[in-house]
Amino acid sequence: MAPLLQTVPILVAAFGGGGTMPEAAPSPQEAPASGSPVFSLSGDHRTRYERLSNQFRAGLDGDARALMLRTRVSAELAAGHFMLRAELQDSRSYLADSVAAVTTSMVNPLELLQAHIEIPLGDRSGRGNRSVLRAGRITMDIGSRRLVSRNRFRNTSDGFTGIEWRWTGAGESRVRAFYTSPVERRVSGNILDNSPRFDKEWSGVRFWGVHFSRPDLRRGGRGEVYYYGLDEADAPGLATADRHLHTIGVRLHRPAAPAGFDYEIESAFQFGRSRASRSATVDLTHVAHLQHIGAGYTFAVPGTPRLQLQFDHASGDRDPADGRNNRFSSLYGSRSFEHGPSGIHGAFARANVTTPGIRLTLAPRSGVNLMGAARGYWLASAADEWTTTGIGNTGGASVRHVGTLWEFIGGWELEAARLRLEAGLVRLGAGELMKNAGKRNATYTFAQTTLSF
Numbered sequence: 346m347a348p349l350l351q352t353v354p355i356l357v358a359a360f361g362g363g364g365t366m367p368e369a370a371p372s373p374q375e376a377p378a379s380g381s382p383v384f385s386l387s388g389d390h391r392t393r394y395e396r397l398s399n400q401f402r403a404g405l406d407g408d409a410r411a412l413m414l415r416t417r418v419s420a421e422l423a424a425g426h427f428m429l430r431a432e433l434q435d436s437r438s439y440l441a442d443s444v445a446a447v448t449t450s451m452v453n454p455l456e457l458l459q460a461h462i463e464i465p466l467g468d469r470s471g472r473g474n475r476s477v478l479r480a481g482r483i484t485m486d487i488g489s490r491r492l493v494s495r496n497r498f499r500n501t502s503d504g505f506t507g508i509e510w511r512w513t514g515a516g517e518s519r520v521r522a523f524y525t526s527p528v529e530r531r532v533s534g535n536i537l538d539n540s541p542r543f544d545k546e547w548s549g550v551r552f553w554g555v556h557f558s559r560p561d562l563r564r565g566g567r568g569e570v571y572y573y574g575l576d577e578a579d580a581p582g583l584a585t586a587d588r589h590l591h592t593i594g595v596r597l598h599r600p601a602a603p604a605g606f607d608y609e610i611e612s613a614f615q616f617g618r619s620r621a622s623r624s625a626t627v628d629l630t631h632v633a634h635l636q637h638i639g640a641g642y643t644f645a646v647p648g649t650p651r652l653q654l655q656f657d658h659a660s661g662d663r664d665p666a667d668g669r670n671n672r673f674s675s676l677y678g679s680r681s682f683e684h685g686p687s688g689i690h691g692a693f694a695r696a697n698v699t700t701p702g703i704r705l706t707l708a709p710r711s712g713v714n715l716m717g718a719a720r721g722y723w724l725a726s727a728a729d730e731w732t733t734t735g736i737g738n739t740g741g742a743s744v745r746h747v748g749t750l751w752e753f754i755g756g757w758e759l760e761a762a763r764l765r766l767e768a769g770l771v772r773l774g775a776g777e778l779m780k781n782a783g784k785r786n787a788t789y790t791f792a793q794t795t796l797s798f
Contacts, residue, residue, distance in 0.1 A: 382424035391415045393793035403735035409445035413500045432459035436500045437539045445689045449530035451500045454541040473515030480508045491678045498681035504528035506546045524553040549578040569596040590617040604645035611637040629670040633660045653704045661697025661726035690789040696732040699723045712758035722747040736782045746776035763797040
């Protein structure tokens with residue numbers, strides 16, 4: 346184990362499930378305009394044990410387990426009119442075997458996640474506006490985080506190398522614009538050996554966009570509109586789906602508040618061209634969409650319980666022989682906060698799914714959070730597969746019901762000790778599609794501790 350990890354206590358709880366509780370993500374800050382340079386150092390270490398009974402992916406059977414370790418150390422130097430930031434992330438997996446289906450979304454040893462300069466541009470108009478420019482390797486959380494995010498439950502995070510500009514108006518309207526090359530996570534040799542290898546940006550892969558938000562719509566509502574572009578092409582050592590996508594979307598929402606209703610509506614449309622897979626050689630016309638509707642109510646009683654109804658639809662490919670690809674691509678978004686834990690679970694993504702659900706959150710005491718949720722999952726298109734597993738209809742069948750996902754997650758924040766404990770249980774009840782593929786009910790449990798320093 347790397348010396349960095351040996352300096353951090355490893356705290357493992359008993360069997361539990363995958364957590365989807367929020368964690369803080371760093372955001373750009375304005376450097377002091379004058380005075381001596383200010384240096385700060387912070388970080389966290391997370392240990393998570395995961396277990397999955399009855400692996401549901403095609404070609405894999407049996408039970409899986411993994412011990413996931415993630416250490417992050419962030420250093421900042423604020424000097425005059427700029428700030429330098431660097432963040433090291435070390436993500437490793439132990440005890441796993443091939444049944445766990447470990448990928449670089451779980452393992453990325455000793456990697457520089459961020460290394461950039463931030464330059465506050467101040468108010469050049471005299472109207473109370475302010476902006477920040479970032480250049481270098483960065484992470485990003487944008488809007489609902491469904492399409493661009495700094496992953497939280499996942500053991501690794503997506504990084505991007507390029508520039509980002511953030512503007513905030515006097516009325517708190519905001520604009521974010523960026524032009525980047527996504528960073529490919531890499532390991533050396535067998536991924537289960539946790540051997541480091543430098544991550545890499547490829548000149549043939551570019552990701553850019555602009556996001557505008559306003560906080561002052563009627564009746565406490567907030568609005569967002571956005572555009573994201575993605576270009577990728579194969580290169581020696583890199584296989585891609587050759588996606589050339591344009592994604593436009595709008596989001597309207599009102600945050601939760603005691604004794605009040607909240608809502609969220611997000612609609613995204615995607616067009617361009619892509620290929621059916623990384624190994625395919627035929628370009629297809631890409632036309633796809635994502636729809637999300639949610640409504641909730643927070644009760645003004647002890648524990649402030651919030652009950653929420655949700656519905657999501659992400660299109661799937663309607664006909665593999667029509668020259669079109671209708672499967673939605675969720676780009677660089679997170680899914681754990683809505684569709685169950687990732688890790689060795691990761692049952693569902695925002696592609697070829699139709700899923701209604703209900704969720705209840707509760708804070709019975711300070712620092713304690715509880716969540717229970719249930720969602721049914723159907724294929725949006727019976728001609729396409731359950732994308733995270735490779736399972737689809739065979740023999741002319743047109744079954745859509747995948748299964749029902751039950752989640753129970755709990756977290757406890759020990760603020761004085763800078764320690765957070767989480768555990769959870771996730772049950773995937775097999776639907777007709779799973780049963781036809783010879784898959785049974787699957788149970789995922791996890792327990793994790795996060796120590797901040």
